[in-house]
Amino acid sequence: MVAEKGALPVKQDKFEVVPCGDRNENYVDQIISNIKDVDIVHIQHEYGIYKFDDRLPTLLKRLKTERKRTIITIHCITPFQLAKGEVLMMAENCVKKIAALADEVIVHLESQKAILERLGIPSEKIHIIPHGTELSNEAKKNSRLRLNLPEEGKIMTVFGFINPFKDLDVSLEVLKEVKEEVKEVYLFIAWGLPPGASKKS
Structure with missing residues (x-):
């Protein structure tokens, strides 16, 4: 696996992580030179x-x-x-x-x-290939408590890195429409900023 500089180099039996290239540089030659075989x-x-x-x-x-x-x-x-x-x-x-x-x-x-x-x-x-997620058998009540979510009501979830192009405002509009029919509904945004993003962005 060729990864960005700063990644942890790993070498195991049939698996290797090679840090090379940087998103702020011309990474083409660096990647090509590491994938010859x-x-x-x-x-x-x-x-x-x-x-x-x-x-x-x-x-x-x-x-x-x-x-x-x-x-x-x-x-x-x-x-x-x-x-x-x-x-x-x-x-x-x-x-x-x-x-x-x-x-x-x-x-x-x-x-x-x-x-x-x-x-x-x-x-x-x-x-x-649908986006994978780890399934859990944990009781719904315990999960909601751990995530500081209300015990009752419907939860809408948006997951992934938060970026301007993810159009989270659309989720808020949908929430508004859903609330017209389902009174107790909440929007849960799960994740955070992508690596290297500033909090300002």
């Missing part, structure tokens, strides 16, 4: 790491030149209609470019697949 490269895409510039498309082109098979998991696809701010308006163009360059694309939702298909990505190369 691999056949398949699986990239976990996240806007905060790969940004909207040309480095990731360049990496994917280089991998193709080196005959490496590429899989990219795109965790978040912001539709053009919901994008806010000039940078986020580039989100669809960014995912279109990287999805077109990859051999296979993994997304978590049918709606994400539909966006990629609308952008011209062939359906047969898009695979849906």
Whole structure:
């Protein structure tokens, strides 16, 4: 596994973590030099790491030149209609470019697949793997108490890193609408800021 500088280097029997590259530098050559002996490269895409510039498309082109098979998991696809701010308006163009360059694309939702298909990505190369979560047998009452949530009522949950492009305001609008029919309902935002984000952002 090639990870960002600062990650803990690990070397075990069939698993290795190699810290190299930095999201603030040109990481393409650093990654290429650390994956000489691999056949398949699986990239976990996240806007905060790969940004909207040309480095990731360049990496994917280089991998193709080196005959490496590429899989990219795109965790978040912001539709053009919901994008806010000039940078986020580039989100669809960014995912279109990287999805077109990859051999296979993994997304978590049918709606994400539909966006990629609308952008011209062939359906047969898009695979849906629902976002995994650890299931718990803990009693609902205990969980709510531990998380400081009300014992009664319905809980709506939004999870993942908090970013402006996640449109949390949409969740608040939905909460308002749900409250018209379900009086005792709460919105629980589970997670926090992405690595490297300032509290101000």
